[in-house]
Amino acid sequence: MKAMRGMTRARWLWAAVAGFLALAAALPALAEEAPVPGGPKRVLVLHSFGEHFQPFADVATAFRSELALQSPDEIELLDIALGVVRFEEGEADKPLVDYVYSLRTQRPVDLIVTVGSPAFRFCMRHRDRLVADVPLVVAGIDCRHLQGVELGQNITAVCVNIDLHGLVDDILQLLPGTANVSVVLGSSPLETYWAGESRGAWQGYTDRIAFTWFNGLTLPQMRERVASLPPHSAIVFALLDVDAVGVPYERNAALHALHDSATAPIFGLFAPELGNGTVGGRLVDVRGAGVESARVAVRILGGESPGAIPPVIVPALPPAFDGRELRRWKIDEARLPPGSSIRFVEPTLWQAYRGRIIAVGALFAAAGSLIVMLLISRARLRSTRAQLGANEQRVRELRRELSLADRVTLLGQFTTSLAHELGQPLGAILRNAEAAELFLEREPPDLEEVRAILADVRKDGERAGGVIDRLRAMLKRHGVESQMLDWSGVVDDVVGIARGNASARGIALEIDTPSDLPPVRGDRVHFQQVLLNLVANAIDAVESAPGGDPRVLVRTRANGNGLVECAVSDTGPGIAPDKLESIFEPFVTTREQGMGMGLPISRTIVETHGGSLWAESNPGRGATFRFTIPVSEPRERHA
Amino acid sequence: MPEGTAIVHVVDDDASFLRAVGRLLRASGFTVKQYGSAAEFLAQREDGEPGCVLADLRMPGMNGLDLQAALASGPDPLPVVFLSAHGDVPSTVRAMKQGAEDFLVKQAPHGELLAAVRRALERDARERAQRARRHDLQERLALLTPREREVLTLVVQGKLNKQIAGELGIHERTVKLHRTAITTKLEVRSVAQLTRLVQDARPFPKGQ
Numbered sequence: 001m002k003a004m005r006g007m008t009r010a011r012w013l014w015a016a017v018a019g020f021l022a023l024a025a026a027l028p029a030l031a032e033e034a035p036v037p038g039g040p041k042r043v044l045v046l047h048s049f050g051e052h053f054q055p056f057a058d059v060a061t062a063f064r065s066e067l068a069l070q071s072p073d074e075i076e077l078l079d080i081a082l083g084v085v086r087f088e089e090g091e092a093d094k095p096l097v098d099y100v101y102s103l104r105t106q107r108p109v110d111l112i113v114t115v116g117s118p119a120f121r122f123c124m125r126h127r128d129r130l131v132a133d134v135p136l137v138v139a140g141i142d143c144r145h146l147q148g149v150e151l152g153q154n155i156t157a158v159c160v161n162i163d164l165h166g167l168v169d170d171i172l173q174l175l176p177g178t179a180n181v182s183v184v185l186g187s188s189p190l191e192t193y194w195a196g197e198s199r200g201a202w203q204g205y206t207d208r209i210a211f212t213w214f215n216g217l218t219l220p221q222m223r224e225r226v227a228s229l230p231p232h233s234a235i236v237f238a239l240l241d242v243d244a245v246g247v248p249y250e251r252n253a254a255l256h257a258l259h260d261s262a263t264a265p266i267f268g269l270f271a272p273e274l275g276n277g278t279v280g281g282r283l284v285d286v287r288g289a290g291v292e293s294a295r296v297a298v299r300i301l302g303g304e305s306p307g308a309i310p311p312v313i314v315p316a317l318p319p320a321f322d323g324r325e326l327r328r329w330k331i332d333e334a335r336l337p338p339g340s341s342i343r344f345v346e347p348t349l350w351q352a353y354r355g356r357i358i359a360v361g362a363l364f365a366a367a368g369s370l371i372v373m374l375l376i377s378r379a380r381l382r383s384t385r386a387q388l389g390a391n392e393q394r395v396r397e398l399r400r401e402l403s404l405a406d407r408v409t410l411l412g413q414f415t416t417s418l419a420h421e422l423g424q425p426l427g428a429i430l431r432n433a434e435a436a437e438l439f440l441e442r443e444p445p446d447l448e449e450v451r452a453i454l455a456d457v458r459k460d461g462e463r464a465g466g467v468i469d470r471l472r473a474m475l476k477r478h479g480v481e482s483q484m485l486d487w488s489g490v491v492d493d494v495v496g497i498a499r500g501n502a503s504a505r506g507i508a509l510e511i512d513t514p515s516d517l518p519p520v521r522g523d524r525v526h527f528q529q530v531l532l533n534l535v536a537n538a539i540d541a542v543e544s545a546p547g548g549d550p551r552v553l554v555r556t557r558a559n560g561n562g563l564v565e566c567a568v569s570d571t572g573p574g575i576a577p578d579k580l581e582s583i584f585e586p587f588v589t590t591r592e593q594g595m596g597m598g599l600p601i602s603r604t605i606v607e608t609h610g611g612s613l614w615a616e617s618n619p620g621r622g623a624t625f626r627f628t629i630p631v632s633e634p635r636e637r638h639a
Numbered sequence: 640m641p642e643g644t645a646i647v648h649v650v651d652d653d654a655s656f657l658r659a660v661g662r663l664l665r666a667s668g669f670t671v672k673q674y675g676s677a678a679e680f681l682a683q684r685e686d687g688e689p690g691c692v693l694a695d696l697r698m699p700g701m702n703g704l705d706l707q708a709a710l711a712s713g714p715d716p717l718p719v720v721f722l723s724a725h726g727d728v729p730s731t732v733r734a735m736k737q738g739a740e741d742f743l744v745k746q747a748p749h750g751e752l753l754a755a756v757r758r759a760l761e762r763d764a765r766e767r768a769q770r771a772r773r774h775d776l777q778e779r780l781a782l783l784t785p786r787e788r789e790v791l792t793l794v795v796q797g798k799l800n801k802q803i804a805g806e807l808g809i810h811e812r813t814v815k816l817h818r819t820a821i822t823t824k825l826e827v828r829s830v831a832q833l834t835r836l837v838q839d840a841r842p843f844p845k846g847q
Contacts, residue, residue: 420697423724423744423746424655428656428658431656431745431749432658432659435665449662449666456655
């Protein structure tokens with residue numbers, strides 16, 4: 001199966017290489033192709049990062065759909081992502097320029113559009129080769145980037161004005177007590193530019209607000225920071241497309257991650273972020289920027305000269321806010337700037353407007369009631385959807401618990417039948433021995449009876465031995481099916497089962513598993529049984545010895561000798577030194593209901609897997625049961 | 640020892656354990672009979688014999704719980720002590736609910752096993768005596784005429800002669816005559832004794 005998959009992959013690779021070679025051979029033939037009159041207009045779109053980085057992705061999307069809508073001609077779009085400029089500008093340009101240039105030459109284009117300032121600057125650096133004879137529309141850019149650039153006859157621009165002052169003014173308007181502002185910025189050249197720009201712009205606020213810039217941090221570090229902000233803090237989510245270690249974040253991934261951990265409201269700059277975790281404000285009309293760019297493009301494709309079209313400045317949108325965020329951060333709606341709209345209002349909030357809706361309904365009775373009905377059904381639909389989501393989640397959880405319960409039941413049945421098979425001969429031996437004592441005490445002793453007893457005892461001893469042999473054989477048979485195991489998964493499963501039980505008795509159940517633990521080898525179900533048995537014993541032990549700090553700890557370490565060692569420690573009464581070994585013998589138990597079978601079975605299982613299981617007394621109080629599991633060989637890991 | 644003529648019936652499909660426990664009980668002074676299955680025991684036992692049953696819970700065919708149910712619904716029940724190779728909770732609960740005398744694992748300490756058997760035999764003797772007394776009382780109650788039964792029922796309810804007369808539509812003096820007949824037939828002297836007798840004789844004989 002695996003071999004087959006490998007072969008398929010190799011074949012696919014060869015097909016790709018062959019295809020590439022064929023394409024390379026065909027390119028010169030295309031070189032002479034001229035624009036066909038009446039054919040589609042070709043537009044080359046140069047993206048600054050990938051095609052999915054915000055806010056540029058939304059500019060491009062709006063551009064495409066508006067262009068398709070407005071253009072009288074068919075449009076053929078060629079997209080090129082200049083991904084490399086997110087790392088550094090200039091040095092890696094050459095192959096990219098060659099690529100864009102050759103593409104442009106092979107398939108003559110009618111218009112080039114750059115999305116974002118890095119792509120714009122890239123074109124400007126190689127103006128002679130790339131845009132000397134083709135019109136260029138500069139889109140998705142802040143007007144600041146156009147300062148001091150001579151656009152000439154071939155270039156026009158559609159730009160936005162990011163209002164850095166307005167952003168801080170809005171924050172202070174909504175939350176007048178704000179004393180700390182953390183600025184989330186990535187580490188690409190563009191993001192570094194904005195760090196400098198905002199430092200300058202906010203100079204005048206530094207007597208009221210302490211600013212902290214996050215460029216130079218990784219996203220996880222930023223998450224940690226925003227999780228523990230002092231009171232009177234706000235977060236400005238400026239731009240995070242590439243973090244300090246070069247990890248790119250597409251769409252709203254970084255914003256969502258920060259929103260989950262943030263202990264202060266997040267203010268963004270761009271309209272698409274609203275609804276994804278930012279509070280809102282006077283946001284950049286990203287869609288509008290795309291739409292305007294498309295309109296300009298249509299004009300140029302229609303024959304107008306770019307030089308005759310003055311740069312378009314797309315104004316900011318009227319103030320808009322996310323109702324959920326306002327509620328979450330207890331921002332008074334009265335403080336919102338005039339003309340503000342509140343979006344994403346949840347049903348509980350629309351109930352606040354019910355009075356207004358009913359008033360409208362009194363004037364337009366029929367229409368009004370229809371609106372109310374629609375609103376109610378929408379609210380119902382929404383809550384039903386939310387419930388459905390919650391139910392599905394619960395069903396998934398239950399299903400997971402059930403599959404665990406199934407396994408545990410199986411283990412239980414296995415133990416039960418084993419206990420029964422051993423119980424018969426051992427019970428008979430015990431009863432016979434007691435009878436023999438009584439027969440020997442008689443005057444005269446009944447030796448005939450004692451002899452018969454001894455014969456039976458011997459037979460039963462052999463029977464019990466046979467049961468143990470069968471158990472060994474069975475475990476060995478299972479051992480063949482042993483698989484590579486993620487030990488932390490085994491621990492999590494078992495602790496998941498036992499946690500309810502432990503917390504119901506007021507016992508803390510803790511896990512300590514290092515993240516770099518090597519995989520081990522064995523039968524998952526068997527190890528779950530061993531661990532569950534030890535954890536259950538530990539919980540019982542802790543409960544039987546009331547006192548401070550009732551705790552059970554499952555701690556795993558790689559011991560360096562090709563073994564992983566797992567220790568279950570408790571704060572129970574501990575084990576007497578002379579009992580440390582005997583508890584592993586069958587039918588030795590310290591518990592009222594104990595069968596005394598758990599530990600011997602566990603030891604047999606561990607030993608079958610090539611490990612060992614033993615007990616220790618803790619220095620303070622309680623006991624620790626340790627067992628070892630062989631690490632999976634690296635050779636096997638790649639198999 | 641109360642075991643005298645009482646018999647401990649040991650039922651177990653495991654021949655070795657059956658022999659072992661039989662030996663131990665005999666050596667401890669009990670009279671023991673051994674059976675390899677529940678069916679074998681039910682076929683061989685004689686009604687009216689005092690004793691108790693020591694039965695394995697898990698047996699092929701009729702298991703211990705089935706045997707207990709069969710005994711309890713018959714005319715001459717015996718207390719059952721269950722033995723199991725291991726304690727499993729649902730069966731234990733069911734056995735105890737059905738009125739098992741005791742429930743022991745096969746490796747239970749010697750003393751516990753003997754004590755359980757002794758308790759079962761004592762319970763059998765006690766219940767046997769109760770059954771005998773009830774039988775005797777019911778025979779005596781059977782001597783009453785239908786009218787005397789009616790009067791008896793009302794007397795036991797604590798009604799006065801006048802009320803009884805009113806309820807049955809007879810003369811108060813007739814009620815007195817019925818009462819004399821009842822106390823003579825049942826050999827009691829007071830209303831208190833009469834009430835106790837009726838309680839002990841429950842279920843009240845049919846024919847009312």
